[in-house]
Amino acid sequence: xxxxxxxxxxxxxxxxxxxxxxxxxxxxxxxxxxxxxxxxxxxxxxxxxxxxxxxxxxxxxxxxxxxxxxxxxxxxxxxxxxxxxxxxxxxxxxxxxxxxxxxxxxxxxxxxxxxxxxxxxxxxxxxxxxxxxxxxxxxxxxxxxxxxxxxxxxxxxxxxxxxxxxxxxxxxxxxxxxxxxxxxxxxxxxxxxxxxxxxxxxxxxxxxxxxxxxxxxxxxxxxxxxxxxxxxxxxxxxxxxxxxxxxxxxxxxxxxxxxxxxxxxxxxxxxxxxxxxxxxxxxxxxxxxxxxxxxxxxxxxxxxxxxxxxxxxxxxxxxxxxxxxxxxxxxxxxxxxxxxxxxxxxxxxxxxxxxxxxxxxxxxxxxxxxxxxxxxxxxxxxxxxxxxxxxxxxxxxxxxxxxxxxxxxxxxxxxxxxxxxxxxxxxxxxxxxxxxxxxxxxxxxxxxxxxxxxxxxxxxxxxxxxxxxxxxxxxxxxxxxxxxxxxxxxxxxxxxxxxxxxxxxxxxxxxxxxxxxxxxxxxxxxxxxxxxxxxxxxxxxxxxxxxxxxxxxxxxxxxxxxxxxx
Amino acid sequence: xxxxxxxxxxxxxxxxxxxxxxxxxxxxxxxxxxxxxxxxxxxxxxxxxxxxxxxxxxxxxxxxxxxxxxxxxxxxxxxxxxxxxxxxxxxxxxxxxxxxxxxxxxxxxxxxxxx
Numbered sequence: 133x134x135x136x137x138x139x140x141x142x143x144x145x146x147x148x149x150x151x152x153x154x155x156x157x158x159x160x161x162x163x164x165x166x167x168x169x170x171x172x173x174x175x176x177x178x179x180x181x182x183x184x185x186x187x188x189x190x191x192x193x194x195x196x197x198x199x200x201x202x203x204x205x206x207x208x209x210x211x212x213x214x215x216x217x218x219x220x221x222x223x224x225x226x227x228x229x230x231x232x233x234x235x236x237x238x239x240x241x242x243x244x245x246x247x248x249x250x251x252x253x254x255x256x257x258x259x260x261x262x263x264x265x266x267x268x269x270x271x272x273x274x275x276x277x278x279x280x281x282x283x284x285x286x287x288x289x290x291x292x293x294x295x296x297x298x299x300x301x302x303x304x305x306x307x308x309x310x311x312x313x314x315x316x317x318x319x320x321x322x323x324x325x326x327x328x329x330x331x332x333x334x335x336x337x338x339x340x341x342x343x344x345x346x347x348x349x350x351x352x353x354x355x356x357x358x359x360x361x362x363x364x365x366x367x368x369x370x371x372x373x374x375x376x377x378x379x380x381x382x383x384x385x386x387x388x389x390x391x392x393x394x395x396x397x398x399x400x401x402x403x404x405x406x407x408x409x410x411x412x413x414x415x416x417x418x419x420x421x422x423x424x425x426x427x428x429x430x431x432x433x434x435x436x437x438x439x440x441x442x443x444x445x446x447x448x449x450x451x452x453x454x455x456x457x458x459x460x461x462x463x464x465x466x467x468x469x470x471x472x473x474x475x476x477x478x479x480x481x482x483x484x485x486x487x488x489x490x491x492x493x494x495x496x497x498x499x500x501x502x503x504x505x506x507x508x509x510x511x512x513x514x515x516x517x518x519x520x521x522x523x524x525x526x527x528x529x530x531x532x533x534x535x536x537x538x539x540x541x542x543x544x545x546x547x548x549x550x551x552x553x554x555x556x557x558x559x560x561x562x563x564x565x566x567x568x569x570x571x572x573x574x575x576x577x578x579x580x581x582x583x584x585x586x587x588x589x590x591x592x593x594x595x596x597x598x599x600x601x602x603x604x605x606x607x608x609x610x611x612x613x614x615x616x617x618x619x620x621x622x623x624x625x626x627x628x629x630x631x632x633x634x635x636x637x638x639x640x641x642x643x644x645x646x647x648x649x650x651x652x653x654x655x656x657x658x659x660x661x662x663x664x665x666x667x668x669x670x671x672x673x674x675x676x677x678x679x680x681x682x683x684x685x686x687x688x689x690x691x692x693x694x695x696x697x698x
Numbered sequence: 699x700x701x702x703x704x705x706x707x708x709x710x711x712x713x714x715x716x717x718x719x720x721x722x723x724x725x726x727x728x729x730x731x732x733x734x735x736x737x738x739x740x741x742x743x744x745x746x747x748x749x750x751x752x753x754x755x756x757x758x759x760x761x762x763x764x765x766x767x768x769x770x771x772x773x774x775x776x777x778x779x780x781x782x783x784x785x786x787x788x789x790x791x792x793x794x795x796x797x798x799x800x801x802x803x804x805x806x807x808x809x810x811x812x813x
Contacts, residue, residue, distance in 0.1 A: 246722070249719050250719060250720045250721070250722075253716060253719045253720050253773070254720060254769055254772060254773055282724060283722050283724070284721060284722035284724060284725045285720060285721050285722050286721075286766065287720060287721075287766060287768075287769035289768035289769050289772055290768075292768070292771075292772060294769070294772070306724075308724070310728055313724075313725060313765075314764075314765060317764075317765035317766060318765070321765075321766065321767065321768075324768065
């Protein structure tokens with residue numbers, strides 16, 4: 133061989149080596165491309181599954197739907213003979229297997245055992261649950277005997293509770309690439325965490341809402357439609373109070389607790405059908421007046437009704453106010469009309485000029501009396517209004533309580549005498565001068581004397597007594613009149629309350645004792661009443677003695693009623 | 699509470715066999731055998747470990763938690779209740795699982811053969 137031959141051979145070898153190198157590089161590049169492609173496919177799968185899940189989970193926290201969503205995507209990543217899942221429910225396990233290829237009953241039995249054993253191992257309590265089984269997909273081949281030779285389980289644990297498990301099985305050995313399996317675990321873990329986070333948010337918001345619901349004075353009841361049945365899902369403290377419920381009542385008990393004043397079940401039915409709120413203005417529940425709103429609850433963003441909410445507003449106080457207003461209007465009209473009618477009649481007679489001088493004077497006095505009565509009533513109304521506005525004020529000056537009583541007795545003794553009633557004062561000479569509102573305490577005495585005279589029969593007796601009790605003085609006005617029934621005693625010091633009965637016409641605004649109570653309380657004292665029907669009434673009140681100064685004893689304290697007549 | 703290597707070997711076997719039932723044989727054996735020099739038969743029984751069994755056990759827990767942290771925590775926690783060190787490791791897994799981060803990013807994995 134000559135040199136040329138050597139050169140040619142060397143050139144060929146070099147050429148082959150170069151071609152071999154490039155071929156090797158190309159093959160390697162292609163292999164890398166395949167690996168990269170596979171990796172890209174995995175990444176794409178991961179992203180697409182997570183996107184799908186984020187959309188799915190965004191709308192629902194239903195684990196079943198999330199698992200179904202996951203299961204439906206696995207075929208894009210792996211080739212398998214079957215995929216199955218178990219949903220862990222309260223008392224049962226919902227098992228579903230989807231066959232990608234025809235398998236035998238032995239395969240079905242083992243695939244089921246593989247996933248159920250995993251479930252039992254994680255949560256032993258599920259062993260007692262019944263199993264509901266569904267088989268879908270390819271037909272079952274009774275002749276096939278092959279069992280799963282490759283499989284793996286993916287448990288879904290949310291907030292430390294097993295909620296589901298997925299099983300992927302194949303009749304092929306080593307059917308699944310580790311990278312694919314690890315990817316699937318990763319994706320499902322991320323989905324589980326997403327559900328867990330969303331559940332935490334929902335639970336937190338639910339907690340906030342429940343706290344709010346529990347604390348508000350409005351009664352709130354929520355019924356949800358679960359499996360086509362209306363079930364109680366929320367009941368706050370106020371609703372329990374209004375309905376007279378305790379503990380954890382069930383749906384039936386809550387519905388029946390609304391009583392017979394209306395049929396709640398019918399109302400709920402009409403709300404569900406018409407999808408409109410029903411308002412019941414005034415329902416009587418356990419002595420309370422309640423306004424009830426029954427409204428449909430819609431699934432967010434849809435017109436689908438998923439439940440009914442009932443809100444209950446306690447309007448008892450408003451009702452009472454309304455009643456007081458009505459009583460007030462009635463009282464004002466009645467009390468002002470009577471003297472005005474008298475005044476009108478007297479005026480007409482005076483205008484007619486047919487009356488003699490004596491009768492004319494009578495008419496003028498009648499007009500004067502009526503005017504005074506009206507002014508008195510108006511003064512009472514103004515006082516009551518000041519008391520309610522918190523603007524009622526007293527003006528104290530040092531004075532003798534006994535003198536004030538004597539003065540008042542002097543005023544009332546004429547009226548009492550005209551009814552054949554005697555007033556007997558028994559005033560303690562030991563009471564010092566002290567600071568109090570002379571006018572206002574006089575007003576209290578006016579009210580008490582006026583009441584006693586009004587409700588005491590002819591020939592009756594009124595005793596007024598002052599007693600020194602430590603740093604206070606106690607004043608008692610006792611009569612042997614008609615008394616006060618027990619059931620009325622408690623309300624006598626309220627607004628517009630009158631004890632008129634037994635043929636006695638009240639003829640007053642009913643504000644006297646209410647104002648008296650405020651006057652006594654403004655002095656730091658107390659006022660109370662003891663009475664027996666048919667026997668008499670004693671009203672007592674105390675006044676703490678402010679800045680007391682001893683006074684000279686006089687015989688006036690024990691004077692006879694005649695003194696006041698002179 | 700396991701104290702000796704034998705105890706840890708037994709605990710390793712218990713954990714692997716339990717996880718085989720839960721996750722499946724292929725996955726668990728692959729994970730267990732990938733950590734270090736260990737001899738495991740097909741039933742999941744560990745017959746030999748080269749190095750300290752306790753270190754291997756920690757690595758195994760972390761490795762399994764990579765694929766299913768919540769179920770690993772739920773099922774292994776009761777098995778290591780007597781070992782504060784392993785309990786702390788499990789608790790750490792729980793936190794990591796909720797952060798969506800790979801547990802190995804925080805938990806040092808020591809190869810049993812490194813000593």
